[in-house]
Structures are given as structure tokens and as C-alpha cells.
């Protein structure tokens with residue numbers, strides 16, 4: 001049939017419109033959370049500070065601001081190293097390689113707490129929930145340097 005009736009046109013347009021809305025809504029729901037979305041809690045960062053004082057500052061310096069045997073974990077150089085990657089990359093790397101004098105000794109819970117502390121030191125805001133100590137959940141959080 002060559003002729004489209006008015007009713008068909010309208011229902012076709014409605015379907016198209018619904019497809020667009022669904023696409024936009026779904027797209028929005030999948031917008032990535034970033035380190036600026038409040039992805040750790042104050043309490044967790046506080047626990048992380050204790051872990052860092054015990055296991056990290058010997059090399060990375062007080063407040064992880066650079067020491068004799070380890071780089072700064074605060075500021076542009078550090079942030080640039082991990083920018084535009086999921087936080088899981090940083091997490092996995094820390095769990096596998098740090099502390100450099102005893103790799104593999106950091107529990108995932110402590111690693112997440114130290115990362116929370118590092119985010120706090122880099123002026124990223126705290127939120128209500130703890131940063132998860134688990135690869136899959138962290139892979140959904142983007143490490144972004146610039147504050148949005």
C-alpha cells in the first residue's frame with residue numbers, strides 16, 4: 001500500500017518519540033559516577049588515614065605528600081597518572097603492588113579505605129556510602145581530574 005493514513009503517521013511518530021525518550025532516559029541512567037560524586041565516607045577516609053600512617057607514609061611522606069622513597073599521592077602529577085580510567089585500575093594496582101616493601105599484604109578493605117583517604121586529600125567530596133573494596137563496583141566509578 002502506497003498511501004499512509006493519518007492515523008498510521010501519528011502512531012509511527014509516537015513510536016519514534018517513545019524510542020527517543022527511552023534512549024535518552026537509559027543513557028542518562030548510565031551516566032558514569034566519578035570521584036567527584038561523593039563515592040566515599042568521611043569515616044572511611046579516617047580509617048584510611050590510620051592505614052596510611054601505618055603502612056604508607058614511611059615512603060610517601062606525611063599526609064602522602066611525597067617522601068624520600070615514594071611519590072606524592074596528592075596533586076596534578078598523581079591525578080594525571082590515573083585520569084580517565086575506572087577507579088578499579090588504581091585499586092587493583094595498589095592491592096597488587098603496595099606497600100612496595102610488602103606487596104600483597106594490604107586487605108581490600110584497607111586498600112579501599114586508603115583510596116578514600118587519598119580522594120579526600122585530593123579535595124574530592126565525601127558522600128554517604130563507603131568506597132567499595134571490590135573491583136566490579138569500582139569499575140563503574142570514573143577517575144576524573146577536573147572538578148565538574
Ligand code: HEC
Nearest residue numbers: 055056058059069070071077078081098099100101106114
Ligand atoms: C617501601 C616504600 C613504599 C611504601 C611503604 C608504599 N609505597 Fe606506594 N609507591 C612507592 C614507590 C617507589 C612508588 C612509585 C612506583 C612506580 O611508579 O612504579 C609508589 C607508587 C604508589 C602509587 C602510584 C603513584 C602515582 O603517581 O601513580 C600509589 C597510589 C601508591 N604508591 C600507594 C601506596 C599506598 C596506598 C601505600 C600504603 C598501603 C604505599 N603506596 C606504600 C613506594 C612505597
